[in-house]
């Protein structure tokens with residue numbers, strides 16, 4: 151136990167401060183004292199901290215300190231009760247402030263000022279002091295009987311008693327004696343309720359700290375993960391309820407104990423906690439399978455301990471299942487080939503290929519950009535196959551860690567995951583047996599799992615994690631990725647043998663860019679399905695065909711939701727949300743022909759299509775474009791003889807070759823240019 155030795159002037163104050171320190175720190179500190187009334191004053195040979203009342207006393211007793219120890223001068227204050235009495239003293243009253251010596255009398259006066267009582271006249275008094283008057287309005291005493299030396303000086307008594315330790319002083323002691331956090335917290339909370347302080351900053355920070363602690367406690371206990379916080383010596387400073395529940399350890403049992411003692415038999419856990427940073431490693435602790443993350447608590451280059459997050463394996467799996475991230479669509483697919491919309495030859499060819507693949511049992515590898523319908527095709531293939539009455543299970547290989555994915559795919563035996571689930575667990579390969587397992591984002595399948603998948607495909611059998619039994623399966627694999635799998639094979643990120651196994655049939659889904667005629671067609675179909683009726687203006691059709699569609703059909707579907715709300719009868723280029731109308735979403739060729747179209751249309755309304763006009767009109771009608779780009783495009787149009795550049799008022803003029811081009815490319819058809827002409831007329835009035 152830590153020891154404090156108090157140095158003060160007399161037995162009375164020594165007793166007072168001893169009682170005070172003991173009542174604050176209880177059994178956590180042993181208190182001893184020395185004062186000038188002791189006969190003899192015994193030397194101090196062993197203590198952890200010297201606490202003294204004023205500088206004079208330390209000078210008087212310095213030769214008694216015979217050990218190397220820190221010294222701390224008391225910072226004291228007045229109890230709230232006494233402060234209330236002092237605050238009642240009438241303005242301009244004469245007050246004599248009495249104490250044991252000059253230093254302490256002055257200190258008391260300063261304290262009264264600092265606590266806010268500034269409207270009275272105070273005079274210090276101590277043994278030996280000669281005072282100017284015999285009558286004061288008030289006399290502030292420690293205790294009346296102590297000051298018989300007052301003689302015939304009179305005044306109304308206010309008994310202050312000895313001053314009490316200030317919170318900041320208690321904090322100093324906590325820090326210097328390294329008192330543990332839980333005890334410190336109780337001490338401070340208790341002191342804050344009775345001790346007024348003029349250390350306003352300290353008080354404020356303490357309040358903020360305590361409020362933050364309450365907030366933190368609330369959050370910690372509401373989390374699904376178990377949390378364990380260790381200080382720099384690996385002593386346990388905080389645990390939350392989920393942590394207690396996972397390991398059946400109560401907070402009282404382990405708080406403030408050393409982590410390595412509490413978990414002394416858990417070698418794997420101990421190794422992880424020693425590491426600087428750990429991200430969701432699957433570990434068995436005391437028979438419980440869980441994911442552990444460890445982070446360092448660093449501040450300005452110093453380590454203040456560790457924070458450990460624990461999630462139970464089964465909770466994680468359940469959570470993924472619930473949010474449909476791991477097994478996406480239950481055990482069936484709602485999609486059939488009827489749901490696939492497309493009239494382009496490319497799409498027709500793709501669908502017909504897919505139908506042929508569906509009739510077999512071989513693996514299919516679907517390649518295509520995001521949103522091109524890979525999952526849609528996978529489901530349609532299953533539902534067109536003779537496995538359609540059996541399960542279709544889709545799993546996303548990119549969302550799970552290696553370990554979790556492995557046990558989800560292949561299952562595990564009871565022995566390997568002690569305790570948590572009797573009888574082990576069946577994996578998705580087995581569950582989908584007879585049906586189809588759709589491995590989405592196969593390009594993200596961790597390298598370590600690739601041989602295991604290869605074996606399953608080659609042997610049509612699997613072995614559960616931790617098991618030694620070979621289990622026959624009859625599962626068809628359809629895999630998909632939007633990554634360039636051939637490049638991944640070349641760079642060694644994906645096993646070549648596995649790729650060959652998976653792509654017995656390869657289905658390449660074309661992007662929307664490769665089949666522009668499908669774009670308005672698909673959008674129209676979606677509209678009909680949603681009971682929407684809108685006319686597509688020429689400008690909007692131009693947009694649909696010239697936009698790059700990086701998100702493919704999914705992006706088109708999202709646009710539909712926007713247009714449903716934002717448009718009424720007709721959809722124009724300008725109805726398209728602003729974020730889609732940016733230069734990088736449009737190919738150079740399209741931009742060039744839109745300029746050509748504008749040159750033609752401006753001429754129709756008798757406006758000279760100069761560079762500056764083109765730039766302003768184009769930016770207003772389509773998307774922001776620079777004058778430099780307009781100049782380059784105009785000179786390209788001239789080089790290909792689509793326009794002539796004339797000097798003077800005539801300006802740029804479209805040639806007959808240019809007209810043919812517009813007609814041929816359907817930019818001018820059946821008077822559809824009238825929309826542009828009308829719009830241009832409005833614009834020209836507004837901006838030119």
Ligand SMILES: Nc1ncnc2c1ncn2[C@@H]1O[C@H](COP(=O)(O)OP(=O)(O)OP(=O)(O)O)[C@@H](O)[C@H]1O
Pocket residue numbers: 489490491492518519520521522523524525526527631632672703704707
């Ligand atoms: N040809 C199509 N006809 C009708 N709907 C389609 C077509 N292609 C895609 N979709 C729809 O677009 C959305 C995205 O499709 P899907 O999820 O199958 O794409 P994906 O290629 O698997 O995407 P990702 O690679 O991002 O997972 C779905 O709502 C799907 O129904």
